[in-house]
Structure formats: structure tokens, C-alpha cells
Amino acid sequence: GILDKKTLGIGLVGSGFMGRTHALGLASVGRVFDLPVVPRLELLADATMPLAEAAAARFGFARATDDWQSLVADPAVAIVDITAPNKLHAPIALAALAAGKPVYCEKPLAPTAEEALTMALAAERAGVVTQVGFNYICNPMLTLARDMIAAGELGQIWGFRGIHAEDFMANRQTPWTWRLDPAGGAGAIADIGSHIIGMARYLLGPIAAVCADVETVIDRRPLPGQPDELRTVAVDDQARLLVRFGNGCRGTVEASWLSSGRQMQLEFEVIGEKGALVFSQERFNELRYYKTEADRSRNGFRTILAGPEHAPYGAFCVAGGHQIGFNDLKVIEIRNFLAALAGGPKPFADFREGYEVQRVIDAALLSSKNEAWVRL
Amino acid sequence: GILDKKTLGIGLVGSGFMGRTHALGLASVGRVFDLPVVPRLELLADATMPLAEAAAARFGFARATDDWQSLVADPAVAIVDITAPNKLHAPIALAALAAGKPVYCEKPLAPTAEEALTMALAAERAGVVTQVGFNYICNPMLTLARDMIAAGELGQIWGFRGIHAEDFMANRQTPWTWRLDPAGGAGAIADIGSHIIGMARYLLGPIAAVCADVETVIDRRPLPGQPDELRTVAVDDQARLLVRFGNGCRGTVEASWLSSGRQMQLEFEVIGEKGALVFSQERFNELRYYKTEADRSRNGFRTILAGPEHAPYGAFCVAGGHQIGFNDLKVIEIRNFLAALAGGPKPFADFREGYEVQRVIDAALLSSKNEAWVRL
Amino acid sequence: GILDKKTLGIGLVGSGFMGRTHALGLASVGRVFDLPVVPRLELLADATMPLAEAAAARFGFARATDDWQSLVADPAVAIVDITAPNKLHAPIALAALAAGKPVYCEKPLAPTAEEALTMALAAERAGVVTQVGFNYICNPMLTLARDMIAAGELGQIWGFRGIHAEDFMANRQTPWTWRLDPAGGAGAIADIGSHIIGMARYLLGPIAAVCADVETVIDRRPLPGQPDELRTVAVDDQARLLVRFGNGCRGTVEASWLSSGRQMQLEFEVIGEKGALVFSQERFNELRYYKTEADRSRNGFRTILAGPEHAPYGAFCVAGGHQIGFNDLKVIEIRNFLAALAGGPKPFADFREGYEVQRVIDAALLSSKNEAWVRL
Amino acid sequence: GILDKKTLGIGLVGSGFMGRTHALGLASVGRVFDLPVVPRLELLADATMPLAEAAAARFGFARATDDWQSLVADPAVAIVDITAPNKLHAPIALAALAAGKPVYCEKPLAPTAEEALTMALAAERAGVVTQVGFNYICNPMLTLARDMIAAGELGQIWGFRGIHAEDFMANRQTPWTWRLDPAGGAGAIADIGSHIIGMARYLLGPIAAVCADVETVIDRRPLPGQPDELRTVAVDDQARLLVRFGNGCRGTVEASWLSSGRQMQLEFEVIGEKGALVFSQERFNELRYYKTEADRSRNGFRTILAGPEHAPYGAFCVAGGHQIGFNDLKVIEIRNFLAALAGGPKPFADFREGYEVQRVIDAALLSSKNEAWVRL
């Protein structure tokens, strides 16, 4: 039973938006899935002791600390889970890898591809399981899409159109946040663009070349609590990319956090010779599918609803059409990580993959700066 | 912290579709919400010891039993949670109430309104908190709809159209199940119709009269594992109701488990003098809203996406558009129950409400039999 | 060529909303379709001479009159086309039939089934072609739906859900119109309900029994131009029907002109053992189709777009997805009429059909009054 | 009245897909709109006499010819209307302009920007009204979109995403057509891309720079009727553009005729600081609109339905939600042309505009060839 299973002590760094989602997922994963090992909420680190203690109490971690280094070093911590702001990913992860501990880190992996490569190499040297938090690809409907493409159900792939647009920065008065800190890397292209780039790679494989137009639209923001104190914004608000995949298919990718009215426009279309797929994260329990047939009179895009036919949906609900939620995607992600730790296949989005996504981002920034195509 | 909180021992009866959802929700609720008390997975009962033990191990219950009576009597069990087939609801609940224990019971409350009334009266006599598992009304978008109606944002209400249709019985070869057992009450009108009837009541209040057409379409089904052995079906497959609400508004309600292609067509429209609402459970993180305005040139139904503005969505995710899942509805339902136990407001769907829903079902069956309107 | 074809002199009565649509359709039909005969816009009658002359000039009728009787008698008028208010349908049509002239009349055919029967019998006695303006069934997607049902593509039909709801009377201040004149028959159930009832019959055949709830919600309306002068409304605003078809299938039908936010909610669902169809007139170049298949993993409702595969779409446009418009439906309707005059099959919606629709309406009114089922 | 109005003799060249649509529109426009002049179907030219005579007879042209030069010279022809394949646009139009006749020409205006410029200059020299057949911008919902943007209802514009994708060439076996003839100009980017480029300009003004990726995917096609005889395809199947508008806004534009499942994916999103618009030609009687408001709890994209509030919808139908069709767009386009001839404002899409669109296409081709941004 779950109560007797081998546990792995988790050290979670950060308890904000993602910290909370990780904590919830870590606490549920063992009941949703029947795993060989289950997480134990051992230690939570945050920037200050009050923050760490409050979060530990709230989410049920046994202990709290304001020092991520001690967390990494803690013998009861078997896994380091990083949900701190981007610029902390590398130092924490490298320390954990140096200590030989598996690392589960939020996206984007690092501020630059160079730093991400260092992390990937360290991970490979350490020989431990790593994972980057690209939760959206953990959706059963994404697995379905990838499997259909891989099985040739769409025939040769001719086009990809991907976007991740939201509007959480669309108001000029929205104050400065760590997401605008250039020490943490790029802006929208990294923060949400990394999701659609990762998704594109998950579905279609490597991106071989990009040509991008990246821009900062709102170039000053008030400081938090100081509406009259404006700080210059150096990172991008919007990015648009022409892309060419290694498999010959071409397409576009976009990212924006200024997209008025959009709360989760993470969308793609994959067009192939024998059909097409259309997906929107705003309705992520659906996948629209067109299957080319000789007789068009009764044909059209069909809306597939997620159900137990689409593993691992059935682990959450035995009946189709009921829908899994955002937090459940994280549960699947954590399952993948734990399964890998128990000897299963390594997660798709490991540090190497995190580095590859970062390479695309860096290439896009370079391309935009030089107004030229960049080969990867 | 959650680890130090007062716990309430849960005795769960049944570990099928709903048993699993309850177990998952009971295990997560304390981390999603900051509650005064948290559940303790104490004892799980199922029809046989192997079933009970496997489920207890799987979901993390401390103990297992094949005797729900001993579960009810167990001193460590503070709450009795019933997810067994319908015909067992009354005996288990009445035993628990007799023992003075709060009861959380799946819908429909009972096979008949008469039995449901007995249960409601017993609950009121016992003075304990009760709740029926109408999870769909726990959706933040439903709360929004109800609040908008109550606040007069739609003006006087002129019409209601509700339906709950699925297709899980649409194949003639789908074998006999306990859902077809007349000892458990009606068919589709009870199994899923109870959801839309309860939803109608949640939004608009009491139903004063019904006129119904209830039918059995597939009148024989094979026994499980015996495709050639047919058993007569006595319960309804489809039900259609004209309804009149106490507030003067009229409408229709339908239920069907033969609705080819539909996996979760739990839908309603509420039409008022100043606007209208349209909802579909297949996209339950959305609510479509029309607000009547003098200038129609820029007006139309708008699609509201669930977000932290719609409590308690924010307990699951701080950003809008990310979506909660079906299991999260159950988490909210359990939160409501625990909050009531800790002195908060009683759940909307208590046993009295379960009885009221059952009265509508019984009235519909009677109406259909007599081909006449039935006043409630 | 079209310029040398035999022409039929049209006498059009009325030049309001529908008069205009008829005039446009009569003028285009010969170019859209290659017909043996083409209409000649001969004579237009309206209530007054100025109205008639203005409309004749505007739409290209050769002559005008303020006396529909002289129009009916006019030797150059070969076809009488009626788009006057409902209460004039019978007198004009009966006069035309008495003169042996084919009649094309707007829906609803007559204020009562009795009067509609008189008209149908007169038409049959006269042996001329008649047609009632149920234009929505002239949609190629409706023909597709009917053909699929007739061919058994949906298997045995288990359910129908139909509605025609708009909001053009939803504002209490909207003044009295001839649509509220009880001399013209019922209210919403006749005005728009006749469309969905006719559509139901077109798809599934005769309705054998109804049980209805019909209501007047806004019982007084200002007179036109006299906002303070209120006149009592005696006709229905909303109607809800349980229906049973002759083929054994059951369902519901609704009509409302108070449905806030709806401009053309003429919708149906047909559910069968092997699939289902969903249609909305707001997107009438689409038909949603679910085809039951053993493997659900890639299945779902598909959206068929109207194209040249769906005759007579191709007469308007050789490429799919371009869409025909409302006025084009009328062009198809007129084509059907002219084709019948030239010896082709009689229109589906002849006066007999108009009577049958009226019978359902009368039965619904009687049912509602008596709160009882009415067999037809 | 329309029968007494001044007529303008039309000389139509071509009677294929577009020739037919023009003929239908020319025949109806005078009844839909009350215009100072009305078209007279005078002369139709096609490639051969049988083709021309059949079409003239079918559509009601008085005369036919197989010589477009004589059509241009014909004294009864006041307007030259060109619906022949692209490579004929320039010779015919230049001849007509030389004869001082107004020209209405299908899109794309010419195979190259250079040729288009010659045509625009000739038109300006001749001082006559010209128009290019960008019918989609004649949609009342497009006018609404443009007006909203121009009035600042969306605030500063931050982004544009446009596409025109269809699948009529997605089947490798679809034979060679004049659309693949390089003498007629580019492929998908010209054939359908011109529509979305024109639309972008209509909404947001000049495009200042492009960076494009243009590709031929299916590089050989069978000849018509000779499935085994393959001919090399030199024009593009797909094009993807990064664009920068003169107003500072940036975006993407795509064109493809290989987009499996798409029959009319002519779509755009315009994102501004105060809101956003989303449009799809597959549902062109709708416009989705998000209006940013402080309170998000009841906000979301709303679906505006075309109605008489959106001129000139009311000329077709007095009630909203009924929908105009593709052919009606052409009627509006012809109205615009005739109104200009009668002294009204010149059409938006005159030859100068046709040239500007062509410049963007040429720039995209150049950009793709050189893999570099091209300023316009």
C-alpha cells in the first residue's frame, strides 16, 4: 500500500505560484498513480524564514529553511525541486547535481543556453534523473497528438503554427517583477515562449533554424508599490519566429504576454498530408483532428474529448469528458519523474531538452538582433 | 500547519468510480484549502475483503473492512462517506445518523423520495451535517451563475433549459449494471438527471410542477460476461420534462444516457430580461454571458474564463485560464462539508436538498405514467 | 439562354421584410439555377398605393396596385406570392386558388389549422402547385441531414431536441405589431415555432402527440409611437413542447421571442443509435456529425462545412467553405417552386404540409390550455 | 425605379468561378441597393466562342465574343470586368484603361509589382475608377473591425496575426492549373495570400517591412487528364511572413493551399492595448471582440453577430443573425464600384491598392530568396 511504500524526501525551493502547484502534486501523485516510490514532503526553502515556515506549515512539509544551500545538502532530501525565480535555477541545480541528487526544475531552465548547457552537462556527468517543468506536454491529448504524428497518421508534416499568448503584462501599470529581470534571461519568449517551443519539439523534433522578430513594447514599468517610480524594461514582451524543423517541416511560433483578452492561448496546429491537428490549452481536454478522406461530404474537423482511451487520463477519472485540470498536468509530470527514478524511461523534458529549448530562444534573440536567420 | 491540525476519521464505503474520486479529494483537500479540520483516511469498506484491502492500500486508508456496519460503528470513524450503489445509500446513512455521525453520500440520495425523506428527517433529528455529492454545482462558474442571478444581473428570469446527456449506455451490448437495478431507483433521470435537476434548483430555486415523458428505449441488456443472456430493463433511458419553477419561470429538463457522441452534455441556459447565461460541463471552466445593452453593434455572448476572480478557483491556481478539473470539483465539495463541520454554513446540497431533488424525479415518473402535470 | 426563356408573371403581395427577400430571390433565381421557366416581376400589391409603387420601383416590378384582389385577377399574373401579414394569407390564397393559380405563401400558412386545411383542400381541388415559405429547410445542410437520417446513417432515431429562439420581443418597450394580433393566429409558437416544427417534420416525419406549456410573459405592450398607451397581448411569447413522432422517437421543441442575446437560435439535435447530428442556424453552413465507432480514441463530433458536395450549394459557389446566405435559402426555395411548376417534384412544404405544421401548433395550444397530451 | 435607371454596359471577361459570381452580383446589385446607375449585362468574352456563348446565355448577357480586345473596344461596353486568369489581367486592363474605361479586375492584380504599378499608373493617368476583387474586406464585420480600430476602441495596436489557408491543392494528384503557371505570378501567396495581405492593410495600413519563408512543397503535379504526365511546379505552396506595419505594430501573415481540412481559414487577430478582435472567414458573420475592463469576473471575448447595425448588412436583411453569403460580399463590392462611378468615394481596393498588395508579395518572395528582411 501507499503507506508502506519507499519514500523519497523532497526538498522544495520556492513556494509561490509553482511552489504551491508542486506541493499539491507531490502530495497527490501517490494516490492517483500506483508508483514504486512516493514523495515525502521533507524540507521547504524560501527567501526568508517566515515565508518558508508559513509555506511548510500550509503544505505539510516537515521542516523549513531560508537557505537553499542547506536544503541541497540536507541528507533527508533525496530530490531537489526548484520553483524559485529563473536566475536561481542554475546555482541551485548545479549544487544539487554536485551532491549527486536528482533535480526537478521549473522552466525555463536557465537565463541563457550557455548556462543551460552547463546544467545539462552536469546532470549527465552526475548520471541522475532531471526534469524541466514543461507541464503542458504532460497532457494526455498532447501524447495522443505526438503518437498520431509519430505513427504517420497525419502523413508527411507540412506545417506548424504555435503560439503562447497571455495578457498578464498587458496593463502598463502592472508593476515590475522578477520576470522582467534580465539576469533571469529573456522575457515573454522565455517565460511562456519556452512552453510552445518545447511543445513544438515534443511533437515534431528538433528545430533547425529560426528567424525572429522580438520586441519590447512597454519599455518602462512602475516598481511594486511605487506607481510613480518607473524602471526600464530590457526584456521582450513579444516574439514572432519563423521556424524550420529538422524534419523539413516549416512553421511559425509566437509568444506574447501583452495579448489582451488571452489568459491561456497556448495553441498549435500541425498540418500534414493526411490530416491536421488543432489544439488550444484553453480547452486542453480536447484535440481537434481532421482526417483526409476521399468523400468530403461527411467530413470535417472532429473534436476528440479526453477520456480513459488517452492514458493516463484514466488514472484521474474512469469516464471520458470529465476533464483533468491544470494541477493534474503537474501530477502527471511528477509521476514521470518518479517513474524515471524508479528505473522507468527518463522524462522527455530533461535538462538536455531544457537546454535545447533554450538554444532556440537564444537563437531567436540573436536572429532578431541581427535580422537574420540563425541555424541551430 | 496541516500536519498538526485536528483530524476527522473518515469511513469510506465503496471504492469504485466515485470511491476513488472521494479518496483523492479527501487526501488533497487540506493542502488546497486552509481548513480548521482535515480528513484522516481511517477505514474503507467494500463488498469483499480483497476489494476493500486493495483499495485501502491503494488510497492510503489505515484499515479495511467488508462490513459497512462495523465501519459505521467504528469509534475512529467520525464521518461516514458513502459511494456504494444507490440502494445501499439509505441503510448505511440511516445507521450512521443513528450513531450521530455526519454523512456524506453520493447522489442520487435514495431510490425514492419517500426513502430520501426518511433520510432527511433522520439527519435533521440527529442534527448533524449531511451532504449529497452533487459536485457539478461546486464549480466556481456555477457559483458565479447563481450569484449573478440572485443579484438580479439577469433581471427577471424567463426561461431555463437544462440537460444531462451522455452515451455510456448507447450501445445495446453494454451489459446490465447496478444502474439498471430498479431496487436502486430510476434510471437515467436519477443517475444523471439528478445532477441537472439539482443544478436547476441551485440556480433558480424550487420546482413547483413537472410534466414528463420518460421512456425505456433498450428494454433488454446482456448480463455481464454473458452476452447471450438477456435481462429485462425496467428503468428509464431517457426523460424529458416540462418544468415550472416556484419563481414563475418555466423551462425544460432532459436526461439521457443514450445520447450518441455525448460524454458530458450537462448543459443549461438561463434566460432573463436583462441577459442570459449558457453553460456546458464539457467546457466547465467557461460561462457564456449575454448582457443586454442598448447598442447591439458591439455586443454578443461573451465567454468568461474561470480565474481567481471566481472563488474558490484561486485555491487551485493563482492565474486565470489554467482550468480546474473534475476531481477538483470534488475537492471543493469536500471542503464545503468540512467547513460546515467546523461551524461554517451547511452545504447547499444536504439531505433535505437530496430529498427535494428526489421529489422532482418521483413527480416526473408519476407524471409520465399518468400523462399529466404533477404539482410538487 | 435566360433571356429567351418562358417567363411566369409574378404577383407579389406585401413588400416588407419577406416581400423584399422574395423580390430579390425572384430576380436572381434564373441566373443561379438553369430553370425551364423564369419569373417575371409583373405586379406588386401593398396596403396603399404609395407603398406599392415605391416597392415596385425599388424591386423592378412592372406595375403596382393597392388591391390584392385585382392582383389575383390580373391575367398577366401567373403566380400569386403572398408575403402579407398572417391573417391575409387565407383570403388571398383562396382567391388565387379559385382562379386556378399556383400560390407561394409565407409561413405560418394560416391562423388556425382549420383555416389551413381549407387552404390545403382548395389547393388540392385546384390541382396547382403550392408552397409555404419554410426557407430554412432549403439549406443544403438540412437536405444532407434528412438524407443521412433517411439512409439510416444514424441508425434508429432515439431523440430530437429542437428550438427556435430569438430576442426581438425581449424588450418590454418593443411596441405592438401585427405579430401580436390574435386574428393572425398564435404568437411565438406560430411565428418562429412553425420553423422548428416544420424542420422536425422534414427530418423525422409526422408528430403523433404533443404536450405543451405555452405562456404569455409580457402581457401588455405600448402601441407604436404611443409609448404610454398599453395594449393587452393575448398571444404566446414562449412555448415548450414534449413531442412524440410517428416513428417512435420522442423529443422536445421550444419557441421563444424573448430569448435575450439570441438572434437566430434555430437549432436541433437528432440522436440515433449510430450517431448524432447537431445544427444551429446561426452557423447554418455547418452541420456537426458524430459517427459512432468502436475506437473512441480519435472520434468526436466533426464539423462538416457546406460545399459543392452538398447540392445545391454548388449553384452558388464552386468552392466549399465560402458560405451561402439567408437570401440564398429563399433562392433555393423559389427554385423548388419553379421546378415543380415545370413538372418537377412538388415542394416538400406545400399547403398540405403547412396545414400539418399548423395542426401541431393548434394541438400544442390545446394541450397547454388543458394541461394534457394531445394526439394528432 | 430600377427599370428606368441609367444603365452601364458591362463587358465581362471570363466565366469560371469568379465570372459566375460577378455575373450574379451584377444582376442583383440594383435590387439590393438603391443606386444611381445599374449594370447592364452587355457582352461576355471567354477563351472560345462556345464557352462565351454558353455563359452569356446562362447569365443573361446580351452578346458573346471570344475576343477580349473587341470587348474592350465595344462602344456598348462602359465597364471592363476581368475574371480571367492572372496573366491576362494586365493586357486586358491596360487596353481598357487606354480606351478610358473603368476597370474592375480580380485579384491578384498582376503577376508582379512592376506590372501592377504599370496598371496603377495607367489607371491614374486615365483618371477612371478601378477596383480589385478583394471581396472579403467588403464584409460588414470587416468594416466594423476597421472602424473600431480607427476610432481607437482597441487603443494602440500591438499585434496582428493573419492567415489564409485552404486545402484545395493538398492532394498531390490534384492536377496542374493556371494557378501554377509562373507567368501568372506567385502561388499560394498571391492566390490567397493577397487576400490576407490586403485585409491586413485594410485594417492597419501600410506594411513597412517583411521577412518571409516561402516554399514549394509538392514540386510536381500531373497534367489535367494525364495522371502519369508530371509537370514541375515552380510557384510556392506555402508562405510565412514576419511583418512590420508603418504604424509600429508587428505581426505574422501566412498563406497555404496545402492546409488539410481547411476550406476557408482566412483569419486574423488584432491585439491592442484596450482590447482585441478575432475573425474567421469560415464564420464571417461573426466578429469576436474583447474589451479590456477593470473587472474581469464577467468579461471575456464576445461574439458579435452581423446585423443591420453593421451597414450594409441591412440592405440584405432587416434582421440580425440571418447571415449574408459569399456572393453577397461580391454584391457589396460591385455596389462600391458603381457608387464610385456615380461620384461616390473611390473603392478602398483600387489599382493603387492592388499594386501595394503586390509589393508586399514581391518583397516576401525576395526576402525568402535572400533570407533577409525587405523594407518596402
Ligand SMILES: NC(=O)C1=CN([C@@H]2O[C@H](COP(=O)(O)OP(=O)(O)OC[C@H]3O[C@@H](n4cnc5c(N)ncnc54)[C@H](O)[C@@H]3O)[C@@H](O)[C@H]2O)C=CC1
Ligand atoms: N510550468 C509552468 O506552467 C509555470 C512555471 N513557472 C516557473 O516557476 C518558477 C517560479 O515562478 P512562480 O512560482 O510564478 O514565481 P513566484 O514569484 O510566485 O514564486 C517564486 C518563489 O521563489 C521564492 N524565492 C525567491 N528567492 C528565493 C531564494 N533565494 N531562496 C528560496 N526561494 C526564493 C519566492 O519567495 C517565491 O516563493 C519560474 O522559473 C517560472 O518560470 C511559473 C509559472 C507557471
Ligand SMILES: NC(=O)C1=CN([C@@H]2O[C@H](COP(=O)(O)OP(=O)(O)OC[C@H]3O[C@@H](n4cnc5c(N)ncnc54)[C@H](O)[C@@H]3O)[C@@H](O)[C@H]2O)C=CC1
Ligand atoms: N457525483 C458524481 O458525479 C457521480 C456519482 N456517482 C454515484 O456514486 C455512487 C457509486 O457509483 P460508482 O462509483 O460509479 O459505482 P461503482 O460500481 O464504480 O462503485 C461502487 C462501489 O461500491 C462497492 N460496493 C458494492 N456493494 C457494497 C457493499 N455491500 N458494501 C460496501 N461496498 C459495496 C463496489 O464494490 C464498488 O467499489 C452511486 O450512487 C452513483 O450514483 C457515480 C458517478 C459519478
Ligand SMILES: NC(=O)C1=CN([C@@H]2O[C@H](COP(=O)(O)OP(=O)(O)OC[C@H]3O[C@@H](n4cnc5c(N)ncnc54)[C@H](O)[C@@H]3O)[C@@H](O)[C@H]2O)C=CC1
Ligand atoms: N420565412 C421567414 O423566414 C419569414 C417569414 N415571415 C412571414 O412573412 C409574412 C410577412 O412578414 P414580414 O415581411 O416580416 O412583415 P412586414 O410587416 O415587414 O411586411 C408585411 C407587408 O405586407 C403589407 N400589407 C399589409 N396589409 C396589406 C394588404 N392589405 N394588402 C397588401 N399588402 C399588405 C405591408 O404593408 C408590408 O409591406 C408573415 O406571414 C411572416 O410570418 C416573416 C419573416 C421571416
Ligand SMILES: NC(=O)C1=CN([C@@H]2O[C@H](COP(=O)(O)OP(=O)(O)OC[C@H]3O[C@@H](n4cnc5c(N)ncnc54)[C@H](O)[C@@H]3O)[C@@H](O)[C@H]2O)C=CC1
Ligand atoms: N475574389 C476571390 O475570392 C477570387 C478571385 N479569383 C480570381 O479570379 C480570377 C479567375 O479565377 P477563377 O474564376 O477561379 O478561374 P477559372 O479558371 O474558373 O475561370 C477563368 C475564366 O477565364 C477564361 N479565360 C481563359 N482565357 C481567356 C481568354 N484568353 N479570354 C477570355 N477568357 C479567358 C476561362 O475560360 C474561364 O472562364 C483569377 O484572377 C483569380 O485569382 C478566383 C477565385 C476567388
